Amino acid sequence: MDLAGFLVQLLNGVQAGFLLFLVASGLTLVFGIIGVINLAHGAFYMIGAYLAFWLTGLTGSLLAAVVVGVAVLVVLGIAVERLAIGFLYNRDHLQQVLLTFGLILVLDDLQRLIWGSDFHSVPVPAVLSGAVALTQQQDYPVYRLFVSAVCIAVALGLFVLIQRTRVGMAIRAAASNREMAEALGIDVGRLFTLVFALGVALAGFAGMVAAPISAVYPGMGDRILILAFVIVVIGGIGSVKGAFAGAMLVGIADTFGRVLVPEVASMVMYGVMAVVLLWRPQGLFGRPA
Amino acid sequence: MTAAQPLLAAVDVHAGYGQHPVLHGVDLAVAAGESVALLGRNGMGKTTTIRALIGLTPISGGSVQLDGQPVTGLPAHRIARLGVGLVPEGRGIFPNLTVAEHLAVAARSSGGRGPAWDRTAVLALFPRLAERLDHLGTQLSGGEQQMLAIGRALMTGPRLLILDEATEGLAPRVRAEIWSVLARIRGEGVAILIVDRDLPQLLHLCDRAAIVVKGRIAFQGTAAALAADRAMQQRWLGV
Numbered sequence: 001m002d003l004a005g006f007l008v009q010l011l012n013g014v015q016a017g018f019l020l021f022l023v024a025s026g027l028t029l030v031f032g033i034i035g036v037i038n039l040a041h042g043a044f045y046m047i048g049a050y051l052a053f054w055l056t057g058l059t060g061s062l063l064a065a066v067v068v069g070v071a072v073l074v075v076l077g078i079a080v081e082r083l084a085i086g087f088l089y090n091r092d093h094l095q096q097v098l099l100t101f102g103l104i105l106v107l108d109d110l111q112r113l114i115w116g117s118d119f120h121s122v123p124v125p126a127v128l129s130g131a132v133a134l135t136q137q138q139d140y141p142v143y144r145l146f147v148s149a150v151c152i153a154v155a156l157g158l159f160v161l162i163q164r165t166r167v168g169m170a171i172r173a174a175a176s177n178r179e180m181a182e183a184l185g186i187d188v189g190r191l192f193t194l195v196f197a198l199g200v201a202l203a204g205f206a207g208m209v210a211a212p213i214s215a216v217y218p219g220m221g222d223r224i225l226i227l228a229f230v231i232v233v234i235g236g237i238g239s240v241k242g243a244f245a246g247a248m249l250v251g252i253a254d255t256f257g258r259v260l261v262p263e264v265a266s267m268v269m270y271g272v273m274a275v276v277l278l279w280r281p282q283g284l285f286g287r288p289a
Numbered sequence: 290m291t292a293a294q295p296l297l298a299a300v301d302v303h304a305g306y307g308q309h310p311v312l313h314g315v316d317l318a319v320a321a322g323e324s325v326a327l328l329g330r331n332g333m334g335k336t337t338t339i340r341a342l343i344g345l346t347p348i349s350g351g352s353v354q355l356d357g358q359p360v361t362g363l364p365a366h367r368i369a370r371l372g373v374g375l376v377p378e379g380r381g382i383f384p385n386l387t388v389a390e391h392l393a394v395a396a397r398s399s400g401g402r403g404p405a406w407d408r409t410a411v412l413a414l415f416p417r418l419a420e421r422l423d424h425l426g427t428q429l430s431g432g433e434q435q436m437l438a439i440g441r442a443l444m445t446g447p448r449l450l451i452l453d454e455a456t457e458g459l460a461p462r463v464r465a466e467i468w469s470v471l472a473r474i475r476g477e478g479v480a481i482l483i484v485d486r487d488l489p490q491l492l493h494l495c496d497r498a499a500i501v502v503k504g505r506i507a508f509q510g511t512a513a514a515l516a517a518d519r520a521m522q523q524r525w526l527g528v
Contacts, residue, residue, distance in 0.1 A: 169394040173383045179345055180381035184395045185369035185445055 001259070004138040009259055010252070011134075015144045017251025018151030019210055023224055024231040024243040025158060026202035032238025033175040034192050036088050037096045040080075040103035042225025044200045048073060048207025049216045050111055053120045056211075062125045066208050070201055077200030081193045089192070108218065117218050122211040147209050154205070158240060171195060227254075230269055234276045236286020245284050249276075294357050296321040296480050297342065297373075297449055303350035304341035311337040313504040314351065319449060324481040326491040326512065328526055329501035335484045336378055338501060339453050342482075343375055344368045356448075370397070374447030378454045378484075380438040382426035389422040391437055395444035404446070404477045411440040414470055432463035439470065449480040456485055468494065488526065492516045500525045 001009070027041045051072060055065030084103065088096045124143045131139035162168035174181040174188045181188050207221070214220070231250050235242025250269045257268030282288045295318040302315040311334045319325050329335050340346035342353055344365035352361045355371050369375070383391060392408050412419040415436040421429060429437065435456070442450055455471070456464040468490050475481055475494065485491055492498070492512045500508040500521075507525055508515070515521065 166393060169386060169390045172385050172390075173394050176383045176385050177381055179365070180375075180377065180383070182365035183343060183345065183369055183375040183377065183381075184441065185366050185397060186394070187364075187366045189364075 004135040007134055008138055008140060009255055011140060011144070013252035013255035014248065015148045015251070016255055017248040018148045018155075019206055020224075020227055020231055020251050021244050021247035022151055022154060022206035022209075023203050024228040024235070024247050025155070025240050026199035027228045028232045028235065028238055028240060028243045029202075030196055030199040031232070032240075033171055033195050034085075034089065036085055036196075037093055037100065038085070038196075038199065039097060039100040039225065040107060041199065041203050041228060042221030042223075043104045043107035044073065044077075044203040044221070045207040045210075045224045046111060046219070046221035047076070047107060048204025049122075049211045049214075049220060050115050050120075050207075051204065052208035052211040053122050053216045054115065056122050062122065062208075062212065066205070069208050070205055073201045073204035074197045076204075077197030078193055080200070081196040085196055086189070086193070104221075111218060120216040122216060124212040143212060147213070150209055154202070155244065158202075162240065167191075167194075227269065230273050232283075234273050234283055236280075236283030238287075239283070239285035242283055242285030295319060296323075296356055297482070298354045299338075299342060299351065300353075301351035302338070302341055302348055302353060304337060304346050304348050306337075306346070310349070311504050312341060315341070315501070315504070316506050317342075317499055317509070319480050319482055321448065322475075322478045322480055323497065324475050324483065324495040326495040326498040327482055327484045327501065328488070328491070328498055328515075330525075330527060333501045334504045335501050336453055337504075339375075339451055339482070339484070343373055343451065369445060372446065372448035374442030374445045374450045376435075376438045376442050376450070376452040376455065378457070380431075380434045382429065382434045382437060384425065384427040387423050387425055388418055388429070388437055391426065391441045392444050395441045397445050404479060406443040406446060408444070411443055414443075414473065415440055432459050432466075435459060435463070435467060436470075439467070439474075443474070443479075447479060449482065450474060452481070452483045452485070454485060455483055456487060456490075464490075488522070 023041065023045055027038060030036055030038050048069060051069040052062065052065050055068050056062050059065055080103065084099060088099060128143045128146050130142045132142060132145070134140050162171060170181065170186050170191055174186060174191055178188050227250060231243055231246035234249060235244070235246030249272055253268050253272045254265070257265040261268065276284060297317070297319040299315055299317040303310065303312055305311045315334070315338050317338070327335050327338065337346055341348050344360070344363055344367070348361055352359060354360065355368065355373070358371070360368050360371065386394065392411060396408070417433055418436055418440060421433060426434065456467050459467065464487070471481065471483070471494055483491065483495065492515065495512045497510065498508070498512050498515045499506050502525055508521060
């Protein structure tokens with residue numbers, strides 16, 4: 001691999017990492033704060049991609065699709081939390097896994113009913129369809145850079161929301177001591193609904209911005225879900241910082257694995273996870289159990 | 290105290306955990322601005338009484354009114370917003386929030402209906418906290434945690450401040466500071482319901498006392514009456 005090729009793969013890996021971070025951050029937030037293992041997280045990623053496909057077709061603009069799509073996802077997230085997830089708090093993880101697995105089946109069928117089983121693609125918006133020259137021989141698509149920039153913006157937004165705002169303080173307070181937060185007048189139930197909807201919106205948003213890069217197809221959330229779980233375990237369950245580090249590791253390892261050792265590429269990220277867990281069983285930024 | 294309508298009125302409150310009833314009919318009243326000591330040996334139901342009053346433990350019978358308004362069965366956050374501040378046993382400090390964040394997250398701009406305490410007022414009450422604003426909850430000493438727990442409760446603007454084990458596990462000098470601060474808070478017109486082991490200090494601070502025995506109120510009267518009655522202290526409190 002020459003330097004330019006290496007650079008392109010590195011950029012691809014970082015960009016994949018950013019996208020994975022969006023998905024994994026929602027998963028780790030929902031687990032770390034609400035304490036619910038959400039297996040349906042990948043299904044929301046898929047719903048996001050289909051919304052991007054459908055709404056881009058209707059409006060002709062990916063931006064409009066994203067704006068409307070995020071609103072739809074937030075409403076979907078609130079509805080799912082109110083009707084299903086809300087009953088899982090303080091319950092066994094097995095029951096959470098059962099219910100959220102059932103949600104995958106429901107969302108998959110919903111997707112088939114509404115959009116059918118065909119593969120679709122979403123066009124890259126015209127303004128972002130160009131490429132920038134990395135070297136004289138190597139170009140890099142503008143849209144992929146744009147996706148990275150958007151992910152950085154969302155990551156910063158998340159950081160500010162959780163670390164700097166009063167809602168973020170309330171979320172952290174409720175996550176560490178729910179009763180005490182209630183006794184201070186914080187409506188923790190409503191806060192958790194909000195956090196779950198945020199997680200759904202993050203997963204779906206990742207699906208939407210990824211749609212022009214990957215295809216839109218049934219079951220596309222499954223692989224993402226497994227990757228997101230690997231990332232959350234590597235980073236330390238519940239840690240957003242950990243999700244970021246884990247997503248970068250997995251994104252880069254997965255990308256280079258496919259180029260350097262294509263025969264065993266699908267195993268590379270599990271190798272990374274195994275090494276991290278041998279070194280730090282609680283994950284990179286996890287608190288020791 | 291003969292207020293027409295008590296700030297807090299609990300009538301025949303029953304509560305417990307799952308299949309284990311703990312309270313078998315607690316009657317308790319706290320008038321506006323009044324200080325009441327909640328006494329009793331360990332395991333008699335003091336903490337459960339407090340938890341039931343503020344909605345953290347479900348009430349299975351009886352009623353609770355706050356300023357004449359029924360709050361029985363309301364979620365804890367609604368009761369808190371009606372002007373009840375809690376300093377729980379174990380202090381309930383959030384390990385992942387800084388001192389400044391504890392105060393900010395508790396602040397009620399719309400007002401908890403009690404005397405208004407803002408950050409400046411709380412930090413004037415506890416100058417030690419002013420030096421620790423950026424410290425996380427886990428980085429504080431026990432005394433500082435208790436000061437923060439009280440300051441945090443004041444930020445909600447309570448009409449009634451409830452303290453469970455107000456000075457437990459603290460050094461004598463810190464305890465003295467807490468008692469003097471509680472006297473100042475009382476002076477601001479905040480009603481206080483307090484659990485502690487230090488009977489002399491409690492009788493000094495409070496107008497009235499109530500003794501919980503096996504999930505019922507066995508005595509309710511003035512602090513002076515309890516102070517004078519050594520036999521009753523011996524019988525119900527073992528002091």
